[in-house]
Amino acid sequence: MRYIAFFSGRGFYVRHLLPEEGGAPSVVHREGRVLDADQAAQARGVGLGMPLSEAKMVLGQAGRFLEWSEEAYRSVQTIWLDVCAEHAEIIEPIDQHEAFVDLSGHPDPREALERLREDIFGRTRLTFDAALASSRWIARAAVEHGDPMGKALRDPRGFVAGLPVDALPLATEDVARLVSLGYRRIGELAAVELATLRQQFGSRALELYRSARGGGEANVDPLYPPDSLAGRFHYDGAPTDRETLERGFAVLSEEVGERLQSRDLIGEEIAAVFLHEDGSNTRFERGLARPLSSSESLKRALVRLLPNEIERPVVGIQVRLSNVRRAQRVQLD
Incomplete structure (x- = not known):
């Protein structure tokens, strides 16, 4: 069985630049959208992914808006990924604050996950949310939607059944088609035959069929460190x-x-x-x-x-x- 972990730094950008609590509600933005926001900004209604123009309307003159720069976070990104490299051989960064880590080689992947989280916090003082699953997208969904009981690993089909269809690893247009067909939750798709899905989604139907039943891609690309x-x-x-x-x-x-x-x-x-x-x-x-x-x-x-x-x-x-x-x-x- 594969044990794929997904790590995501909670408040990674805001807390690195503004380690002290208090002050003006703060937002880090990239390409016209909110990349990160502190608790004060989120309490006023700013959400991650929100258009920057909307966030400025919400916070008005009280807000502090910081444009993302890759270089500003490069050192802390290197620190936390280096910690990952001490625990695992296969690491695939997705963003400066996110990465997939293959923990399949550990005798106790759950313990390895918790020790890795602790070590990252010890080196960076940043909190990382993390979850284990047997496939990439379910590990990510467990972090984004919450999985305090570890159901994503124990019962992946049961875990994904209650998630909205936009959690699936699908293109935006395919999610829109599912919604237009009346599917709101992934569990509703589990009873649909593959032949029926092929009529609507063609060659993409098999991936959708497997994902709705708790399957999916498990391969993690060894991209970090880049020269090792x-x-x-x-x-x-x-x-x-x-x-x-x-x-x-x-x-x-x-x-x-x-x-x-x-x-x-x-x-x-x-x-x-x-x-x-x-x-x-x-x-x-x-x-x-x-x-x-x-x-x-x-x-x-x-x-x-x-x-x-x-x-x-x-x-x-x-x-x-x-x-x-x-x-x-x-x-x-």
């Missing part, structure tokens, strides 16, 4: 001996090394993280005298990272190769 390759291995038990730990390194070396060689890449920095039973981790990293380009060279580098004595039991290891780039081949005349 990573892998994770979990042990049966919690070893402390080098021989057992090296077997895990061997598996990861083959996995990550094959990706290096198949794409003709090299990596210049390596880090290994030991995952412990209590959810904490220990990190080891080093620069390299020579870039790594194969499974064999990767395994040798990993073994050199191992300390002489393993002080705490290890339930898993995460390996990340950074500064990955295309190998430069010398052309002979």
Whole structure:
């Protein structure tokens, strides 16, 4: 089963620029719409996604309006995504305040989700809403519509049944067509035959059919960090001996090394993280005298990272190769 998490920073833009509460009701806007608003602005009726002109009418002269700039939030975005990279190998940022994170490799994805939220808050003092599901769109819907009991993961079909049809991963025109046909809730679609949906939606009917029954796309693209390759291995038990730990390194070396060689890449920095039973981790990293380009060279580098004595039991290891780039081949005349 896949465990896909969706993270969304609550008040990410306003709280980063205006960490202190109080003052004028504040809005951050982008491309003519409200991107974020503080509690004071929302209490007066400003909603996320509202046209900026409407927000200005609501707040009048009392409001403070800040135009979004990517650079203003780049550092805090890097901090929270770097925290994600300490816990997971596959991270797909959607916006500066949102990302999908694949937690399928964790022995306890729910615990991993909560620890990740706590670590992000500890580094940024920003609160992130997060939810787990077996597909991308349901994880996002669980954050946007609320899922305090974790039903999105336990019973995805039951969870989506009560949601409005505009929560589906559909184009605006397809949502409008559903509404025009009399469908308001996703659960109403679950009883509709695929053949009937094909009459209205053609090739898009299958995605709609699956989504109404709690299915959907689960793949997360590994887009962060942009110049790295990573892998994770979990042990049966919690070893402390080098021989057992090296077997895990061997598996990861083959996995990550094959990706290096198949794409003709090299990596210049390596880090290994030991995952412990209590959810904490220990990190080891080093620069390299020579870039790594194969499974064999990767395994040798990993073994050199191992300390002489393993002080705490290890339930898993995460390996990340950074500064990955295309190998430069010398052309002979």
